[in-house]
Amino acid sequence: MASPDPRTTEPRTTRRAPAGAAVLREDVTEAIRAAVFAELASVGYARMSIEAIARRAGVGKTAVYRRWKSKLYLVLDLVTAFAAQGLPAPATGSLYGDVRALLAVASTALRHPVASQVIPDLLVEAARQPEIADAIKAALLDNQKGVAAAVVRDAVAHGELPADADPARALELIVGPLYWRLAVVRDDLPKGYLDGLAAAAVAALKA
Template sequence: MTAPTPRRAPAGAAVLREDVTEAIRAAVFEELAAVGFARMSIEGIARRAGVGKTAVYRRWKSKLDLVLDLVGAFAAQGLPAPDTGSLHGDVRALLEVASHALRHPVASKVIPDLLVEAARHPEIAETVKSTLLDGQQGVVTRIVREAVARGELPEGADPARALDLIVGPLYWRLVVVRTPLPPGYADDLARSAVAALGA
């Protein structure tokens, strides 16, 4: 009796390699930063990733799906919730992390472009909202809750207002106006936000 011949996987059923997927995701960030969403193409992404267009289309059916997946994955990572033991320390730490992320060379180009495209594509708008708002709202909600528990803020302190006061000015400067932060800006903003929240 002869041993059974091992079955080969049918053509086209290859497992999607994670290293190729990550190379494509990195290429999307680079392509977005270089040419923007409107001019971004699957061909350009594939060229940057060193793969064929087929490798991209096996994973995403369009550039919109690709960008939505990428932004969604970024949102899932979220910002780390600071836990310094004080409201001022937590606010200052959050500002440091957020300003570092917004000043990243790729993010500083990609985020403004995505905000423009969000006005044209409801799908992008929803995903950008989950990236820029919902994740940070969760972090700020925790900061406010801990500050209330320590007696630093009154019961009923509004996390949505806290997010506006803490991160809003940062987005205004780095994403909308696109001006460098002056020395000591984060310290001044942290003090101002804490004072406003406690008022």
């Protein structure tokens, strides 16, 4: 039998899968996130540990650390995802109605287990670590700025506010007291509180 001509015979090669980072399973990621919610509700942020999260999720600690480098960043990810759902821009037809609706949604969000358990601790961490402060700002404030801008824009269109009304000032007047009461002081909202706060915010915006 004649030998194959080396000029026309292609060398046999073995194909290998490219090396790279392992693909993270989404079902494991979701199990870990669910475990974080459960741990927050059970023991709070300060007592929560990666070991307990992994145990509750039914995974090893390595699976958690592949995704997040610490419990702080794990919770930041949850807060960011929670905030990404966004506050709906109200469109009630009046400034008071929009402000009152925004306060109702914001108060519900701030009393969510993630917010109520984690935000006070994150504010402490933000004072120590600039990257945490940036993450909190992006997660908690940027979306609300857009909602406040929509409220102001509608109020200007209705003739309730002047054209130069400042959305940043509006946001501070509307939700600032609410953040203080729920996230800092961590006090309950008495009956009629949101109604009074909405009326006060509208009066201040029109002043």
